[in-house]
Structure formats: C-alpha cells, structure tokens
Amino acid sequence: MPEIELLWSVDDVIEYSKRWALTHGLLCLVPNECDQATFVPYTLFPSCLSQKEFEFIWNIQADYNLLYTKISQNDDILKKALESVIPIDDFVARLWNIYLSCKTNRQQPIQLDIYRNDYMYDTQANDKSQTKMRQIEFNTISSAFAGLTGIISQLHKAIFRYSIRNCTIRDIELNSQQQESSDHYVNFMVNNAVENAAKAIAKAYELYNNPESCILFVILPNERNVCDQGALYDAIQKQIPNVKIYLKTFKELVNEIQLNQNNNLCFKNSKEEISIVYYRAGYIPDHYFDESIWNMRKTIEQSNAIKCPTVHSQLAGCKIVQEYLTRPNILESFISNSHTVEKIRSTFAPMFTFDTEDVDYKKNIALLLSKPDNYVLKPQREGGGNNVFGQDILQLLSDKKVQLSNYIAMEKIVPPVSRNCLIKPNGKHLINAHVINEIGIYGTT
Amino acid sequence: MPEIELLWSVDDVIEYSKRWALTHGLLCLVPNECDQATFVPYTLFPSCLSQKEFEFIWNIQADYNLLYTKISQNDDILKKALESVIPIDDFVARLWNIYLSCKTNRQQPIQLDIYRNDYMYDTQANDKSQTKMRQIEFNTISSAFAGLTGIISQLHKAIFRYSIRNCTIRDIELNSQQQESSDHYVNFMVNNAVENAAKAIAKAYELYNNPESCILFVILPNERNVCDQGALYDAIQKQIPNVKIYLKTFKELVNEIQLNQNNNLCFKNSKEEISIVYYRAGYIPDHYFDESIWNMRKTIEQSNAIKCPTVHSQLAGCKIVQEYLTRPNILESFISNSHTVEKIRSTFAPMFTFDTEDVDYKKNIALLLSKPDNYVLKPQREGGGNNVFGQDILQLLSDKKVQLSNYIAMEKIVPPVSRNCLIKPNGKHLINAHVINEIGIYGTT
The missing domain is CATH 3.30.1490.50 (Glutathione synthase lid domain)
Known part of the structure; x- marks a missing residue:
C-alpha cells in the first residue's frame, strides 16, 4: 500500500472511528452490566495483503469446503484421523459417540456448514511455494465474526474516504485485471461474508421445506458478541422475512425443546418446529457443563433439524485432522485433480x-x-x-x-510485522502498535 | 390503527428491539463511563396520529419556518415581544445585548435555521377548529433527535414487518390519495428529518463558498446524545464528502478558535476556516458557566461564519414570542394570506x-x-x-x-392516552404503560 497522508489528527480519526463504531453496531456487551455495550477492539486502518495471495486463498476455498465436507462424511477417514485423540480427549470421544449412535438412523441428509479457514502470511515460506499463505486452522463450528468484519470493513472505508488526502476507494472484484493500489486508489476487497452465510442458511431453510418452521441459534450464557450474531440475524431476516429466529442457550433448550413423534425438533409449548440449528456454542468442553447439555446435543443431532454443523462436521475441524491431511496420499484420496491437491498442500505448514x-x-x-x-x-x-x-x-x-x-x-509461521493503531474501550488505545495479521476466508456448503 | 396480533411473545419482541437498537445506533453514552453506551429509552410500537392531522401540521410548517425567520429579522417585533422579559431574565438580556452589538456591522447575511415545531393532539379542542393539534413550543436552537427519530422509525418498521401477523408496511407520501391504515396495511410516515437538516447545512456550506472550510458542532461537555449527533454528522458527510466536521465544547473553543483579520472564524493552530457553526449547546443559562463562554458566543456571532442559529433566531424561539404571536393582528403583520394566518392560529393554545x-x-x-x-x-x-x-x-x-x-x-392541552411498551436500559421496561405523545415537525430555512 502507498504511504498515506492523514488530513485529520490521529486523535480526530480515533474519535471519528469511535462514534462510527457506536452508530454502526461495531459493539459487544459489557461484562456484568445489563444492556450496556462498548465497541469491540479494532485496528484504525486495514491490514494489507497482496491481491495475488488473497486471490490464491480465495480461489482454493471452494475446494477446501468440498474437502472438509467429504472428510466429515467419511467414517473411515474420520476414525483413522481421530483414533489417536479419542483415548486421551474425553470431549472428542463424547462427540464421536454421539456421531456413532446417530449415524445408523440419520434422519436428515442435508448438511449445512459455515467454515472459516484462517491463514497467516509466512515470511519464511519457500519462494518456490505457490503461496506464502499458511493455514492456521480450519473452523467448522461457530465460525464467528462474519458480521463484525463486514462492519469493520465499512469503517475502514469511511476512514480512508474522509480522513486521508487524495484517496479514492476502489471496491475490487476478485480475479479481475484491476490495477494494484496506487497513490490515489486504495483497493478494498468486498466483504460479503455475513450475506453469504445468511444465503447458505436460507438455502437450507428452503430445502427443509417447512415455511412455518423457525431457526435456532444456540448461544452461550451471557453472550457478549451480540452485534456479530445480530448482523447474521439481520442478514437472515432479509433473506427470509417471515422466519422467526430464536437465540437460546443449551440450558434453556433443555427445558424448552423436544423431539416430536416424527423426530422433528420442536418447542414444547408452542409446538413450533425448528428447521435449522446454528451453533454459536458447544465448541469447547466448558460449554457442556452438565450431563443435560450433552443429552440436548444428542437430541438435536438425532432430530430432523438441519445442523450447522453436525457432530461429524465439528469433528472434521479437530486439529488432529489438520495434521492428518498433511500425511502422504491423504489429500489425493479426496481430490482427483492433482493441481488442486498441490494448491491446497502448498498452504500447509x-x-x-x-x-x-x-x-x-x-x-x-x-x-x-x-x-x-x-x-x-x-x-x-x-x-x-x-x-x-x-x-x-x-x-x-x-x-x-x-x-x-x-x-x-x-x-x-513468521508473519510480517506492520504498524497500526489499536483501539480499545476505556480510552486504552495504542497509537503505534506492532501488529501481525491473520485472515479468515469464509466458506459454506 | 387496527388491532394488531403479535406473532412473537412480548419478551421476544423486546429482546429483538434491544439487539436492533445496539446494532443500529439507537444509543446514548452511559454517564461517567468511558466508551460505554446503552440504548435510549424508546416505545416498542409507534404512536398513531390521523393522516389528516399529520398533513395539516406538515403543510403549515413552511409558513411557520418563514414566520419565525421573519420574526428573527425584525428588530421592532423582537424588541416588543421581549421587552417584558429582558428586565427579569439575565439570559435573554445577554443574548439581546450580543444581538445589539453585532447587528450594526453584521458580516454574514446568510441565515441558517433548523427548527422543530412541537405539538400535541388536544382532545378538548373545539370541533370547529381546523385542527386538533396544538403547538407546545417552537424550537429555534439545538433541535435535537432528528437523527434518533429516524432510527426509531426504522426499528418500528422492523418490528411491524417481522413480529406482527399479516402486516404490510406502507411508506406513505404526504398529501396523496392513499388509503388509511387497514387490517393488513400499516402506513408509516417517511422520516427524512436528519437528511433534510443535512441538506440545509450543505446548502449553507455551498453558499459560504469556501470548499476548504470546515463545519463546527458546538456540543456540551460529556455529551451523551452522541448517536443523534452522529446521525447528522454522517448525513452531512454524505452530502459533502470532503468536509471536516469538528465537535467542540464552548470551553475548548475558547482556547482553540479566533477571528482572523478578515473576520473569519478560524482555528488558531491549523488556521482552518469555519464556515458553519451548528449549536448543540448554548440554549440554557447553565451552558454559559463562565464569562469566557459568553465572550466566545459573541465572537462567533460577530464572525463571517454562518450560525445555526444566530442569536436573534434563538431569541425568536423564546416562550414569550410564542405568546406574543397569539395577540391580535400580530400574525397578520407577517403573513398576508388570511388562510395561512387562520391555519397557523388554529394551532395556538x-x-x-x-x-x-x-x-x-x-x-x-x-x-x-x-x-x-x-x-x-x-x-x-x-x-x-x-x-x-x-x-x-x-x-x-x-x-x-x-x-x-x-x-x-x-x-x-389534554392529549389522548394510549398504551405502549416503554423500553428502558437495565431491564427496566413497562409492558403496559399509559403514554401521551408529542410530535415534532422539523423545518429549515
């Protein structure tokens, strides 16, 4: 990116960004306070990544999505990948047992996944490698921040548009023959992550084929990341205006939902049928703080509801699976195109x-x-x-x-260090901070 | 309005509205906390007003705008109206003195006003009256909430669209031959108050004719109503993308601005010229807590900057002027059209x-x-x-x-009592509250 010249003082840009954050929902709840919010920590300026590298990881995401969906649906591979972990990890073992007990009479063939594939740029990567981007992890459950990153992207654009001399924003299309950022043009990648996640959910809702059914977000008790979830909520509502979306904790669900005689997941009181269960909880052992929650997870898994994700898709996101895929000939067993195999492998550390x-x-x-x-x-x-x-x-x-x-x-991985302003609540900001960047590419199947 | 049937529980509608408020900037800062916000108190549902009454007060607003602008520019009338108050009200007297000392060498002929004309529906009003709407007050300075009312209007539409059975929203145009709200259609007045205020400011900026100049909001210390002001800020920025807008308290201005040799208002350090001074402070005596602030107000008044409002326009908003206008033949001295006089008079209590x-x-x-x-x-x-x-x-x-x-x-005035849910922060909401309504019509000259 070219050098930029601020038209405003840094303090003015910070004040502007804070007001913008308040007026545009770049917020989270304050712990232990009712109805109080503060902005989420953010960088004042966007981070740079070469268009070539961005396009590389963007273009292989569809193959990654397919790969992980295949893994999740492949008993044999999942078992082989997880067999070293199951004996030492009660959490994985319990998920695995739910998977085993549900797979024989699986009711719902439709699988909905919202992934986030996280990378860092590795300055130490071999120059002969197709890419310098290295995968950090592949998230298959509760892939958060699709909502807030879209909002932050808008904030960064506003800051560039107004506070920087002679700066024109260019929303760029991927894989097009556009010019690099220059002195007067700054390219911003369009961030549609939350809209695309909502589209995937809307598609699954359509396939479930019950327009009277509702959507359930399983959330954490005292969830603070409400604006991120709210952005997805709003995006779904735009896609399916008449759907009711419930946000409930596992503990609330224990009392409120059950399977009906047709194996549909329903609210006990209203009898409303739940077509989609979208998890924003359940990804670490602490979330299952008593046996009733494990039972609830199993009940949901057994039901006709479309799960985002299923237990097996969650298991496919285990770290050990990431390592398993680096072993010889494993990728090849899923992907026939050798160029695709090479590209995906080039992102493995x-x-x-x-x-x-x-x-x-x-x-x-x-x-x-x-x-x-x-x-x-x-x-x-x-x-x-x-x-x-x-x-x-x-x-x-x-x-x-x-x-x-x-x-x-x-x-x-040794990422490049850049400088940015880190803005945190309570006046704690770092004007000239050293930062390293991680980038997440969202994908849905 | 027809009876409505909620599809959701009231608690769910409240939760929905709170999340919406957080994600759409229906917020104010929490007192004595840095960077923390909570939603402003709001009603869960909109208040009703007959289209006929709404159109009546809407249609006379242009005449009201003109009337108050004429009053503010009429020495003689202002003096007569205020003469009983000046001896007993030091605040009005000081404003009056600033007016007198500036009027002889007034530099800036352009006057910018953003008014808000507040009414209540009076159930006791004579049936023969042209309208049952009665004026409460006419605000000529710091007419607040143009921003937040636009946001609340969006919230109310979202609640109606999603949580009410068989409800279709209709954005209605004024003075059109549209049907009344019915069982399946609910008419919402389009609320463009903040956009129109921004347009007026942009027009004044254009007339000032210095594209290098900046805009100044004079705000209160520890201002909490930041999202209301932020909405106007954003709306101005949309109209004039390259303008810098400063938000400063009187006390900050005392140290930071001065008149230059051409009588332009400028920042001392940057020499930036201020074309528009928009007051969100200075409307009650407490805001002038020391002599330096009175001096600053006078400095601004003497300058070439366009003031929103001028001191004389602020004086035109005094309660005593409102009473003065009810006296025989006063309206007639400003307005030649007798129908217009009758209409305006019909809103006077x-x-x-x-x-x-x-x-x-x-x-x-x-x-x-x-x-x-x-x-x-x-x-x-x-x-x-x-x-x-x-x-x-x-x-x-x-x-x-x-x-x-x-x-x-x-x-x-005896307004009708209706029922609504009042939502306040900290879980304090009143599900079935008796409410009375006041409506503000914004106008600009």
Whole structure:
C-alpha cells in the first residue's frame, strides 16, 4: 500500500472511528452490566495483503469446503484421523459417540456448514511455494465474526474516504485485471461474508421445506458478541422475512425443546418446529457443563433439524485432522485433480505427531531439539491447554512425565510485522502498535 | 390503527428491539463511563396520529419556518415581544445585548435555521377548529433527535414487518390519495428529518463558498446524545464528502478558535476556516458557566461564519414570542394570506400574560381562579424553573411575593392516552404503560 497522508489528527480519526463504531453496531456487551455495550477492539486502518495471495486463498476455498465436507462424511477417514485423540480427549470421544449412535438412523441428509479457514502470511515460506499463505486452522463450528468484519470493513472505508488526502476507494472484484493500489486508489476487497452465510442458511431453510418452521441459534450464557450474531440475524431476516429466529442457550433448550413423534425438533409449548440449528456454542468442553447439555446435543443431532454443523462436521475441524491431511496420499484420496491437491498442500505448514512407530520419529525429535524456536507444539485435545514455544519445548521434551503423543508439532509461521493503531474501550488505545495479521476466508456448503 | 396480533411473545419482541437498537445506533453514552453506551429509552410500537392531522401540521410548517425567520429579522417585533422579559431574565438580556452589538456591522447575511415545531393532539379542542393539534413550543436552537427519530422509525418498521401477523408496511407520501391504515396495511410516515437538516447545512456550506472550510458542532461537555449527533454528522458527510466536521465544547473553543483579520472564524493552530457553526449547546443559562463562554458566543456571532442559529433566531424561539404571536393582528403583520394566518392560529393554545394594564387582566385572573386545572403557568424566563399546574396555581395567585408578570398562562392541552411498551436500559421496561405523545415537525430555512 502507498504511504498515506492523514488530513485529520490521529486523535480526530480515533474519535471519528469511535462514534462510527457506536452508530454502526461495531459493539459487544459489557461484562456484568445489563444492556450496556462498548465497541469491540479494532485496528484504525486495514491490514494489507497482496491481491495475488488473497486471490490464491480465495480461489482454493471452494475446494477446501468440498474437502472438509467429504472428510466429515467419511467414517473411515474420520476414525483413522481421530483414533489417536479419542483415548486421551474425553470431549472428542463424547462427540464421536454421539456421531456413532446417530449415524445408523440419520434422519436428515442435508448438511449445512459455515467454515472459516484462517491463514497467516509466512515470511519464511519457500519462494518456490505457490503461496506464502499458511493455514492456521480450519473452523467448522461457530465460525464467528462474519458480521463484525463486514462492519469493520465499512469503517475502514469511511476512514480512508474522509480522513486521508487524495484517496479514492476502489471496491475490487476478485480475479479481475484491476490495477494494484496506487497513490490515489486504495483497493478494498468486498466483504460479503455475513450475506453469504445468511444465503447458505436460507438455502437450507428452503430445502427443509417447512415455511412455518423457525431457526435456532444456540448461544452461550451471557453472550457478549451480540452485534456479530445480530448482523447474521439481520442478514437472515432479509433473506427470509417471515422466519422467526430464536437465540437460546443449551440450558434453556433443555427445558424448552423436544423431539416430536416424527423426530422433528420442536418447542414444547408452542409446538413450533425448528428447521435449522446454528451453533454459536458447544465448541469447547466448558460449554457442556452438565450431563443435560450433552443429552440436548444428542437430541438435536438425532432430530430432523438441519445442523450447522453436525457432530461429524465439528469433528472434521479437530486439529488432529489438520495434521492428518498433511500425511502422504491423504489429500489425493479426496481430490482427483492433482493441481488442486498441490494448491491446497502448498498452504500447509509442515506438521508432525509423535508416534514412536513413525519412521521419522527420531528425526523429528532431533529437529525440535536443534531448532525449538522454529516450532510450536499444540495440544491434540480441543480447547485443551496452551501452545508451547521455544525454550519451553526443550523443557517439555526433557520432562519424562509428559506424553508427547498428546501434542502436534507445527513449523512456526513468521508473519510480517506492520504498524497500526489499536483501539480499545476505556480510552486504552495504542497509537503505534506492532501488529501481525491473520485472515479468515469464509466458506459454506 | 387496527388491532394488531403479535406473532412473537412480548419478551421476544423486546429482546429483538434491544439487539436492533445496539446494532443500529439507537444509543446514548452511559454517564461517567468511558466508551460505554446503552440504548435510549424508546416505545416498542409507534404512536398513531390521523393522516389528516399529520398533513395539516406538515403543510403549515413552511409558513411557520418563514414566520419565525421573519420574526428573527425584525428588530421592532423582537424588541416588543421581549421587552417584558429582558428586565427579569439575565439570559435573554445577554443574548439581546450580543444581538445589539453585532447587528450594526453584521458580516454574514446568510441565515441558517433548523427548527422543530412541537405539538400535541388536544382532545378538548373545539370541533370547529381546523385542527386538533396544538403547538407546545417552537424550537429555534439545538433541535435535537432528528437523527434518533429516524432510527426509531426504522426499528418500528422492523418490528411491524417481522413480529406482527399479516402486516404490510406502507411508506406513505404526504398529501396523496392513499388509503388509511387497514387490517393488513400499516402506513408509516417517511422520516427524512436528519437528511433534510443535512441538506440545509450543505446548502449553507455551498453558499459560504469556501470548499476548504470546515463545519463546527458546538456540543456540551460529556455529551451523551452522541448517536443523534452522529446521525447528522454522517448525513452531512454524505452530502459533502470532503468536509471536516469538528465537535467542540464552548470551553475548548475558547482556547482553540479566533477571528482572523478578515473576520473569519478560524482555528488558531491549523488556521482552518469555519464556515458553519451548528449549536448543540448554548440554549440554557447553565451552558454559559463562565464569562469566557459568553465572550466566545459573541465572537462567533460577530464572525463571517454562518450560525445555526444566530442569536436573534434563538431569541425568536423564546416562550414569550410564542405568546406574543397569539395577540391580535400580530400574525397578520407577517403573513398576508388570511388562510395561512387562520391555519397557523388554529394551532395556538389560548395564552395570556399578566400585564395589569391589559384590559383582560381581571377576566384572566378570574378564569384561573375558577378553572385552575385547565391551565398551566410557564415561567417567562428561558430554562428558568418548572411549570405550575392546578392547585399550585391557586397557591401562586394568593402568594403576594410572586411576580405574576414573570409567568405566561396557557390553556392546558389534554392529549389522548394510549398504551405502549416503554423500553428502558437495565431491564427496566413497562409492558403496559399509559403514554401521551408529542410530535415534532422539523423545518429549515
């Protein structure tokens, strides 16, 4: 991006952005306060990414979507990928058991997924690689922030339009022959993530084929991210004006919904039928804080309702599956086009597990010992502890009590550092902060 | 309006409306908290007014605008109207003195006014009257809520569209031959108040003819009504994309602005010229809490900047002027068309002052004594105390220490009582509240 010249003082831009955030719903609720909101932390200016890299990860997303849908529907692969984790991770094991108990009499063939594929630009990536973007994780449940990122994108455009000298905004189409950003034009990628998520939900609603049915968001108790969810709510309402959308916690659902004799998910009192269950909860063990919630998850899974996601689609998003896909010939078993395989593989950071029977086991340990700063160890368990870096890796390797097989090693990504202003509530802003960026590409199937 | 049938529970409608309020900027800041907002109190459903009455007050607004502009520009009338108040009201006296000291070398012939004319429907109004709408007050400074009422109107439409059975919204044009609201159609008046206010400001900006100049909002310290002001800010920015708009308190301005050698109002540091001064402060004595603020007001008044409003336009909005206009032959001196005079007069509630030389003085006192419940006594001073009702009027009349000449008597308006849900922050809502309505028609000259 070219150098920019501010027409206003930075303080004025910050004040402008805060007022804009309040008037356009870039907000979250304040903890422990009723009906009070504050803006979500945001950067004052957008982050840059070359159009070429953006288009690369954008263009492979459809293949990624298909890949993960196939994985979720492939018993055999899911089982192989998860078999090392199920014995050590009660959370994955319970989801797996729900999957097993529901799969024989699965009522609902329609699968709805809203994914978010997260990447970082890796300055250390081999120049011969097709891309320098490296996948961080692939989210298959509760892919948040489609709503707020769209709003932040509008804020960034407003800041550029008004506060920067001689700056013209260009909304760019992907894969077109447009010019790079220049001194006078700044290209903004159009962000339609929330509209596309709503379209996917509307399509599933249409396929369910009961115009009297309602949509259910399963949310967390004391949910604070209400404007992000509200933006999706509004976008769905635009697509399906007459649908009623309920926002309920698991605990509320325990008392309020049940299966009817036709296996439809219904509210007990009103008998309203639920066609779509969209989860914004249930992705970490803490959300299942008592047995009734596990039972509720199972009830929903057994029902005719279209789940976003199903239990098996959620399982496909496990970290261990991400590692499993890096193994030889796995991608090829799902994707016949070798160019597509190559492209997807080019986004993988090198990863390995610690299976003592693996031929590379000793080589991998040696790698870690010699270059601990180049790796990050991630617990295989979902929501199961913190990542381990650098010298802490050496300590972990020397600790006889640690089960190395509980970890996945991933080559550390070194993103470029840029400068930005970080705006936080309560007047806490950092005018000249060093920031690194992660980008999420949304996809639906 | 026809009876409505809710598709959702009232609690669900309330939850929906709160989320909508957060995501669409129906907010104000929380006192004594930094960067925290909550929604402004609102009714869950719109209030009804017959299309005929609405069109009546809408159609006479242009004449009202012209009338008040003429009053503000008529020395003689202003002086006559205000002469009873100036000796007893230091606030009005100081404004009057600024007016006198500036009028001889007035630099800026362009006058910009954004008015709000407030009415109530009077159930006691004579059936032979052209309208049952009675004017409460005519605001000539800081006419607030053009922004928020537009947003509330959108909220009400969303509630009707989604939560009410078989309800179709119809945005209606005024003075058209459209049908009344019926079982299946609900007519909503289009609310463009904030866009029209912005257009007036943009027109004044164009006439000032300096595209490098900026616009100044004079705001209160710790202003909480930021989303209302923000909506006007955004609307101006849409009209004039390259203009910089500053929001400053009087106290900040004391240090930051001055007149240059050409009598232009400029920021001391940046030398930026201010073309428009839009007041959202300065309408009550408390806002002038030290002498430097009075001096600043005078500096602005002397400058070439276009003031919204000028001091004389602010003075035209005094309560005593409202009473003055009810006197015989005053309206006629401004308006030649007798039909227009009749229409405007038909919106006046009967009023009188307590001038002992007035031929009706004794009759008026007798009226008050016999029917105190039919009147309200308003202090003539601006921002100068509370209105007096019913039995308190009798007490006031018998109190020898009270200067009756400090009051205006106005026949009490008896608005219809309707039911609505009042939504307030912190979970304080009234599901079945008795409400009375006041309606404001905005106008600009």
